[in-house]
Amino acid sequence: MTVTANPRLFAIDPKVGVATESVGDFFKPRRSYSKTDLLQKAAHLLGQSLSDEEARALLQSSGHPFWNDSEITVDIFKEEPVFNGPYSNACYQHRIFEALDHLRAQKGPIDILKEWNHLIFHLPYAYQGRRMITEAWVTWTLHSASRQKLLDQLKLPQPEQGSEDWAPFVKACSKTQLYLDFVNNTIERGERASSRIGNMYTASIFMSLLSLLRIHFEEDNSIQGDTVAFFAYGSGSKSKVFTGTIQPGWHKVIQKQNVFNTLDQRKAIDFKTYESLHKKEINTPIIHSKHLYLDRIGNSGTEHGFRFYVIQ
Known part of the structure; x- marks a missing residue:
């Protein structure tokens, strides 16, 4: 994809909602080890002992670049992340809705259920988006013309938000046909590529957009002029929420981008x-x-x- 002044695929609205907070919800750790300590530990494994002075002398006399490098520590950068799943999910939810509030502050009221045709999420796993949006969808629906339809499908009274009955109520809402239709119409097509890839962090919203557009192309759906909303998230943590409009020539661009054919050509490996x-x-x-x-x-x-x- 390239960014141009006259886009053929997708035009991005210049107004962007952003939110940040410094947290350690998910990160790849950097760890430092003293070379003196490492040498002493290595000597211990060999049944020897070294004093600090002896270890420093050996480091200074070593001709090996690992030991006699000018830095006194060795930095290790781990690919395996440190994270707290529930806390990271909470950060994800808080940031995307703070960013949404920031977008509303710029654009004014937004009727999401009416104005936004498709929702694209950062998807570290395929169903992250739909799970993060459920409670918000319940709130939006209860303040819309579809409120009574939702309550009729539930056959439950509406509890006060934040009460002990609220969480079970939201869970029940997620099983209604009204919610399932919302997911199928606005979110699900953007999840399909991710569901075949697995855990994905870099560029996952762009993969979701490709998935959405390719499936609509294959289904021969007319989505020209539709509004797509993006919920981007990065651990640490930060979020952007922005929208754009699908352009008239979108299908001519996406017909050359068959993400699912590319996925079919992958090579399977054993464990x-x-x-x-x-x-x-x-x-x-x-x-x-x-x-x-x-x-x-x-x-x-x-x-x-x-x-x-x-x-x-």
């Missing part, structure tokens, strides 16, 4: 291979086709640490 990749035990490509891949990392002179890529 042992997956573990080996995760542990960085495999140093050669497992797919031999024309791809850009890391060939080697330099280990001497000015090339030490330099990454060499090839197309093969």
Whole structure:
């Protein structure tokens, strides 16, 4: 996708709602270890002991670049994240609705159920969006012309929001046909690619947009002029909410972007291979086709640490 002054696929509204709060809901940790301590621990594994002074002397006399580098610590950057699932979900909800409030402050009242035809979410897993939006949908619906229809389907009285009966009420609402229709019409098409990919963080809202547009193209639906709302989220935490309009020539663009055909061409690997990749035990490509891949990392002179890529 490219950004142009005259978009053919999707025109973005310049007004954007944003929200931030400094939290540690999900992060990839950075950890530092003293070289002196590492050397002492290594000596202990070999049945030896080193004083601090002896360890420092060995470091200074070592000819190995790992030990005699000028930095006294070794920094480890882990790919495995540290996170608290329920807390991260709460942060996700708080930020996207704070960003939505910020957007409303700029644009005025928004009747989401009437004005927004499609909802696109940051989807670390396929159904994150629909689960985060349920309670908000209940509130929007109870303040809309569909309120009585919802209550008729529930056959339950409406409790006070925040009361002990509210959470069970919201859960019951999520099982109604009215809610299922809302999900199927506005959210579900954007989830299908994600449901085939699994956990995904980078660019997940763009993948969701491709999924939405491709499915509508294959179903031959007319969505020109429809409004799409995006709920973007990043741990740490920050959110953006913005909208855009599907352009008249959208189908000519998306017919060349068959994301599902690309997914069909993936190579399945067994669990042992997956573990080996995760542990960085495999140093050669497992797919031999024309791809850009890391060939080697330099280990001497000015090339030490330099990454060499090839197309093969």
